[in-house]
Amino acid sequence: MNIPLSQPDITDLERKAVLEVLKTPCLSLGPKVKEFEREIARYAGVKYAVAVNSGTSALHLIIKALNIKDNDEVITTPFSFISSSNCILYERAKPVFVDIKSDTLNIDPELVEGLITPRTKAILAVDVFSNPADWEELERIAKKYSLYLIEDSAEALGSEYRGKKCGSFSDAAIFSFFPNKQITTAGEGGVVLTDNKEIADFCYSARNQGRAQQDGKWLEHIRLGYNYRMPEVCAAMGVAQLERIDEILERRAKVAFLYNQKLKDFKEIELPNNTSSWFVYIIRLNQKYKQEDRDKIIREMADNEIQCSNYFQPIHLQPYYKEGFGFEQGDFPICEQVSQRTIALPFYNNLKEKEIDFIVKTLKKEIRET
Numbered sequence: 001m002n003i004p005l006s007q008p009d010i011t012d013l014e015r016k017a018v019l020e021v022l023k024t025p026c027l028s029l030g031p032k033v034k035e036f037e038r039e040i041a042r043y044a045g046v047k048y049a050v051a052v053n054s055g056t057s058a059l060h061l062i063i064k065a066l067n068i069k070d071n072d073e074v075i076t077t078p079f080s081f082i083s084s085s086n087c088i089l090y091e092r093a094k095p096v097f098v099d100i101k102s103d104t105l106n107i108d109p110e111l112v113e114g115l116i117t118p119r120t121k122a123i124l125a126v127d128v129f130s131n132p133a134d135w136e137e138l139e140r141i142a143k144k145y146s147l148y149l150i151e152d153s154a155e156a157l158g159s160e161y162r163g164k165k166c167g168s169f170s171d172a173a174i175f176s177f178f179p180n181k182q183i184t185t186a187g188e189g190g191v192v193l194t195d196n197k198e199i200a201d202f203c204y205s206a207r208n209q210g211r212a213q214q215d216g217k218w219l220e221h222i223r224l225g226y227n228y229r230m231p232e233v234c235a236a237m238g239v240a241q242l243e244r245i246d247e248i249l250e251r252r253a254k255v256a257f258l259y260n261q262k263l264k265d266f267k268e269i270e271l272p273n274n275t276s277s278w279f280v281y282i283i284r285l286n287q288k289y290k291q292e293d294r295d296k297i298i299r300e301m302a303d304n305e306i307q308c309s310n311y312f313q314p315i316h317l318q319p320y321y322k323e324g325f326g327f328e329q330g331d332f333p334i335c336e337q338v339s340q341r342t343i344a345l346p347f348y349n350n351l352k353e354k355e356i357d358f359i360v361k362t363l364k365k366e367i368r369e370t
């Protein structure tokens with residue numbers, strides 16, 4: 001029994017949608033991308049969606065669209081996947097990290113105001129592990145200091161906060177469609193979401209080599225652009241996955257429910273504090289365990305053919321950040337404490353109860369023996 005950490009949920013509906021595109025002459029810049037943009041914007045409750053080839057590309061376009069550049073500062077979280085911080089570096093701006101709250105694992109708004117300087121341009125918050133950041137408080141701070149708000153909602157498709165969907169809480173937000181996310185667009189994909197027409201128009205142009213208009217003159221380039229386009233087959237799969245979104249989220253909730261049931265009496269760990277859509281299933285070892293214990297447990301699980309992961313290693317402690325910017329252990333203590341004890345368990349729609357039983361049994365045994 002080899003159990004991967006994650007796995008996409010592809011049915012005949014998606015396969016058929018992709019094959020239909022392959023029968024047409026149009027594989028890029030066609031109707032499927034437009035349809036996917038319409039549907040994902042409607043789902044998130046925003047006016048505009050710009051489909052691109054990855055979540056990272058989407059973040060980069062937002063940084064460009066907001067004209068964040070050399071020596072500007074962006075306040076963001078060290079507890080995230082690397083791209084939410086790298087996108088700031090792409091434009092030679094500076095990520096200013098702020099520690100997280102140990103319950104939600106999101107940016108602690110109380111620490112934000114103390115970090116604002118005349119160079120601060122934006123707050124980039126992440127809905128980490130699909131838990132919404134404290135958008136109400138972040139919005140209050142952004143308004144007070146005239147800062148942009150950026151939402152990295154890569155992990156939070158379907159999550160809600162105060163009756164609104166994640167992806168709708170800022171000047172511009174993103175989703176990612178990498179295969180471990182709630183839905184995928186055939187391997188790679190992302191989208192920019194915004195209510196702001198100027199941001200959307202900039203992104204439509206910049207993803208397509210800086211062309212003047214989406215449907216305009218083929219070779220008129222009015223700005224520095226990129227090839228960040230989403231292929232038609234990817235958009236077609238995205239449309240099909242989005243049609244199944246309620247079923248997909250229900251299946252994820254059911255897997256999480258089974259894990260919760262089977263782990264709730266196990267005192268060595270804390271269960272995930274998840275309030276919304278499910279992206280991953282992350283447990284936390286109790287305080288008495290150290291990072292070496294956690295790493296050993298992950299290795300032992302792998303020896304039993306169960307793939308777990310150490311989401312997330314703090315961004316500020318990644319070698320590139322330590323060497324390049326002088327960050328050190330101890331800079332963001334809550335983030336570090338949390339990240340030393342978290343384990344992502346295998347989590348995907350088609351995970352069977354029998355497999356969950358095997359994972360839970362093995363996990364309990366390995367933790368007891370540590």
Ligand SMILES: *Cc1c(COP(=O)(O)O)cnc(C)c1O
Pocket residue numbers: 054055056057080081083084126152154155176177178189190
């Ligand atoms: C997955 C992810 C991204 C990047 O998405 P890609 O599509 O892989 O480029 C960005 N931020 C967070 C928090 C993510 O989890």
